[in-house]
Amino acid sequence: MPDYYDEDKEKIINLVDKIPKLKFSKKIVGVVLVLVIALYLASGIFVVAPDEQGVVRRFGKFIRIESPGLNYHLPFPIETVLTPAVTQVKRVEIGFRTITFGPPARYREIPVEALMLTGDENIVSAEAIVQYKIKDPVNYLFNIILPEQTVRSAAEATLRQVIGERKIDEALTVGKYEIQEETKKLLQKLLDSYKAGILIVAVQLQDVNPPKEVQDAFKDVASAKEDKSRYINQAQGYRNDLIPKARGEAVKMTKEAEGYKIERIKKAEGDVAKFNNILTEYKKGEYITEARLYLETMEEILPNMNKVIVDLEENQSLINLLPLGDTKILAAPSKEVTK
Secondary structure (H helix, E strand, C coil), X not given: CCHHHHHHXXXXXXXXXXXXXXXXXXXXXXXHHHHHXXXXXXXXXXXXXCCECEEEEECCEEEEEECCEEEECXXXXXXXXXXXXXXXXXXXXXXXXXXXXXXXXXXXXXXXHHEEECCXXXXXXXXXXXXXXXXCHHHHHHCCCCHHHHHHXXXXXXXXXXXXCCCHHHHHCCCHHHHHHHHHHHHHHHHHHHCCCXXXXXXXXXXXXXXXXXXXXXXXXXXXXXXXXXXXXXXXXXXXXXXXXXXXXXXXXXXXXXXXXXXXXXXXXXXXXXXXXXXXXXXXXXXXXXXXXXXXXXXXHHXXXXXXXXXXCCCCCCHHHCCCCCCEEEECCCCCCCC
16 A cells, blocks of 8 residues: 555544543532433423313323413323313314405305205205304314314214205295204214214304306396385285374274264253353343343344334234335334233
């Protein structure tokens, strides 16, 4: 081999000899070992957030649940901890998927999930949102796999069952609230049978429509029903306006008739009382009463007519005064009125 190779080898050996050699005493080794053990034990410290619960497992088996705050478990691999958010409300979408929340929001339809059969054998497209949260973190973590997919599949099956028990008119119009509540109730019951540890917060129908192929026909039918309802409401409004008026007029006419009746009775009673009084006075002095009645009658008649007053002597005839035309001739009483 060439000489320069030996020289390089010798230089390398000299450099290695110059590297200082570390000498570890038993005391240093002990300190290092204690620090390693302390760090290992400290790795078991964990924090549970206010909206979480700590689920501690020992060699994979559930041991306990830790409350929010600073907690400790034996270091890995002896114990491990999971901290699911138990107060967070999650959601799954049925019949559609949100692409972007926007604004404006964009959605993608999933006809396989949305198309459903009603009880009267019609097809509707139903889209819904299911909101849920963790009720039991242990069951949620260990009894089901893919919780979101489990909730979606269970909700779709439940919604199909509920809509399948109702007619299409209910699903499209007045029955939406009942469908939501019934779906929520049945879905919770189904998930409880799975021991899924999930609480259904709400089921909200987003859109329930007939398939696109027959939407125009359904719109025509809906418009006709709306017209029918409008005409009925208008007729009822007219009825409700007319009947109270008629009843008011009837009451008014009845009260007027009763008032007129009372008036006539009172007037008749007054006339009777007046006549009785006159009769009493007449009986006291028949001629005087007769003369007074005659004079009162003349007072009412004479102011409105032309008249000639003739003072006739006894046994004198009126023929000598004729013709008098339209003039009314009144003869004074032949008898003298005496007091």
